[in-house]
Amino acid sequence: MSKIKILIADDIEETRNVIKKILSLDSDHFQVVGEACNGEEVLNVIPKVNPDVVLMDINMPILNGLEATERITSEFPKVIVIIMSVQAESEYLKKAMFYGAKEYIIKPFNFDALVSTIKNTYDKYNEKLAKQVVNEEPSYDGKIMTFYSSKGGVGKSVLAVNTAIVLSKEATKKTLLLDLDLQFGDISMLVNQYNKKTILDIVEDAQLNTYENIKPYLYSYNENLDIVFAPRKPESAEYIGKDSVEKIVKILKKHYEVIIIDTGVNFNDSTLHVLDLSHTILFISTMEIVALKNTKLGFGVMQSLGYEKNKVKLIINRFNQNYGISKAEVETAFKDNILAMIPEDDKTVCMSVNKGQPFCDSTKYYKDKVGKAIQVMCKELVK
Template structure:
């Protein structure tokens, strides 16, 4: 017989405690392990009863539910906490998640909403607690390649997704993609995958991060390409810290030969952490003056951070002879040569994005796809499997991705 989910109800309203208790009586897989009328009693009973879940009211006399959550998270880490509140403002949600809460229910909630929240939090906790540690590995750690620019709309996500698929196709290696554009990331959309969990869920539930736990939060594009999706809501980005990203990237290096990181166009703490952890940063430019100006500033900042020429390389996207300047002029302005140049091909790229199929799969013979394969070959170096192109590329991609 499956063990019941043991729940402690902590609320200063006796009527609320009784209503929740009655709601739970209708579900045989759950049981009320105890009741608490204030935060201090909730802390004491959490240590004594060791429940699976605590339903914690945020506003109670004396100590509030958020402070109690912080204490219980430290002193009774086996217990997961769901905050209950009449306030739905994002500030309360943010404070609750930082304190260690695993979910946030807004009163009044239905019985179905309560049961769904309890089951999801419990299942996530079980998945976390039952993780088996991997044996130490002797394989060479993976390589982190970050696609970055200080200009939005430059094509970072297009390059990141197609580069990941091209690397997998032509090296046979496992490739992980991290969507570090935490507020408005679109990697999952570009690859037409529906993630069951995101990086926000991972950092909320991943108290003891390792490869097995991380894998359970990845969405699959194919057997070889896995995605750690960006949060579903922009406000959830605040729950993902620079420390979280550093730990995630360290762990992914043990599971993937290549880790491609898509980024936000800023030098925030989280982005600086990603850049520092990267083995190679691909700085994306275009052939318009605002972008060139921003990229020039970006390169100056990277130089001031002590990044060497081996650390970052320039990629030119949407190269077009009709824009009024040539590639050499752009290189002279930036004082760096482009390691790869991607031609402008709006028809192929837009159709690819709208279908959620990378153009290296849908149109591998086009010039823009061949430019991505060229960039992938530079990154893969000795891992690259030489095949006749374009026929070898087409056959390889069809074999790997259907």
């Protein structure tokens, strides 16, 4: 179970230290993520440490606890405020609750009182949230289409981005592009967006129970297309477990008609999970004999995983008649599993990658043979 993240707001340092000490006695359940000595500081610290609960002294300088509570409730509605007060004056406390506090506790308090107040309030509030999840309008059952290959560098990411764009714009499908190449994901580079939030931020900061919680971490590429970027550093991949990926995909499926997933070449638990969930696996290969051989082996693995024949489709990328293997030979080897042959077009693709401007976003993209081929493929995909 994840720990309850707590921010302590009290102008007296000694009080903050006492509370920290009490909470450290139950470090399995609580984590103090920050401190503040006035209401204004609380508001500045919240976005940095994302607390679940703010323990708020009612009387503080600069901005008092009541006003701070009111602002937290409107600016950070997911944060639970518990008021601490020495005055057992019911008027004060009534006001605090009116301003949006979820609970109060009278100082001085002991270990049991503090721990049970936080736990009970947190549980009660989360139960309410869980009910809201159930009530969230069950809009879509998004089709998951996963780009996969058994050899790196064959064009998964380029095709995933451009496919997502065509589906979102031309087929006007509400589309999500999820970069699950957790180590070396480069979708952010392909759309020229750096320093945006990534899946690591979702896993570290967001409660994975509602779309509302995940939404702030999505990058809105166009009206119909949102993107979840991969972490910026390869070492972050280990913090994103299969369970988190599972929860994220489950929530997103309800809010998008299509979910395009880009994967890396390493076959980890998360990849296996999304392959299982996929409606279609778009297996990418080039015309090189090594890539084709590995693709054939990959198809075998998919079959042994029990996937239906129709679920796995081959896309030949960088198709070129002059590379010593003919279209007919590929067709003989893969038969009706071939979905598309995307031509090689170094100039268009390379320029688009280097500029961070997907070629399918150009208004005349269907005039480029590679853009046209993706357009035709997308029509097949939404049939």
